[in-house]
Amino acid sequence: MTASPELGSNPSDLLRSVFRRHAAGVAVITARGARPAGFTATSLTSVAATPPLVSFGVGTGSSSWPVLAGASHVGVHILGEHQRELAATFALSGADRFAPPTRWRTGPEGVPLLEGVLAWMVCRVVARVPAGDHRVVLAEVVAGDPTGDGRPLLYHQGRFNGLRD
Numbered sequence: 212m213t214a215s216p217e218l219g220s221n222p223s224d225l226l227r228s229v230f231r232r233h234a235a236g237v238a239v240i241t242a243r244g245a246r247p248a249g250f251t252a253t254s255l256t257s258v259a260a261t262p263p264l265v266s267f268g269v270g271t272g273s274s275s276w277p278v279l280a281g282a283s284h285v286g287v288h289i290l291g292e293h294q295r296e297l298a299a300t301f302a303l304s305g306a307d308r309f310a311p312p313t314r315w316r317t318g319p320e321g322v323p324l325l326e327g328v329l330a331w332m333v334c335r336v337v338a339r340v341p342a343g344d345h346r347v348v349l350a351e352v353v354a355g356d357p358t359g360d361g362r363p364l365l366y367h368q369g370r371f372n373g374l375r376d
Contacts, residue, residue, distance in 0.1 A: 234367040237294075239301045239325060240267055241286035244278035247309050247323040251302040253366045255287065263352040265334060268345045274304060276346075284320035284335050285350055288328040291361030292373035297325070298364060299371065319354045329359040 241249035250273060258264040265287060269279055279285065290298055301308050309315060309323065318324035319333045334350030365372045 231368050234365050234372075237290045237298050237364040237366050237371060238267070239286075239288045239290060239297070239328075240269070240275075240279070241288070241315075241323040241325065242275070242278045242282035242284070243317075243321045243323060244282070246278075247315075248275040248278035249286075249301050249308050249323065250275040251298050255289075258349065264337070264349055265332070265352065266347055266349050268342065268347050270345050272344065279348065280339070280346075282336060284322050284333055284353070285348070286318060286322040286324050287332045287334055287350075287355075288325045289330040289359075290364040291327070291329045291359065292364045293361055294327065294364055295371040298366075327359070329361055329363060330357040331355055331359075 235253035236255065238252045238255040239249055240252050240255075241247060250269065252267045252269070254266075254268040256266045258266050267287075269276055297313065300306055300313060314326035315323050316326065318331075320335075322333050324331055324333075332352045332355035334352050336348060336350045338349040340347040340349065362374050365374060
């Protein structure tokens with residue numbers, strides 16, 4: 212059996228190449244700090260229904276990590292396909308992500324909540340699990356609203372895309 216060329220490459224590069232082919236929903240995670248913090252995440256996962264838990268990964272070198280490292284609660288926002296620019300803003304390093312045109316308000320537990328999203332939740336952080344240069348954050352849902360209008364935003368092949376039928 213002959214190994215494919217990809218199997219001989221750097222495993223980190225292989226992982227990135229494979230996951231570029233994996234379509235993922237797009238979320239923005241926010242937290243309250245001296246200044247609000249947030250980032251675009253494609254790693255959001257529903258973990259359990261009882262208790263209601265979600266997880267997401269965050270790089271410890273990201274500009275949002277210092278706030279998230281100490282946050283007791285986070286906001287989880289499911290973006291719609293009309294929010295490509297918002298997703299890009301929260302993915303940019305060093306950007307003032309909460310400056311106009313970003314629309315947001317203070318929600319339960321003081322968490323910054325983005326306006327116009329498909330759905331949002333406020334979650335209590337229950338664990339931060341070391342995972343390489345990231346932390347996997349586990350958080351329990353305490354409040355939310357699933358009633359926003361629109362279709363989901365997806366991330367695939369390095370681009371934000373809408374869902375096609």
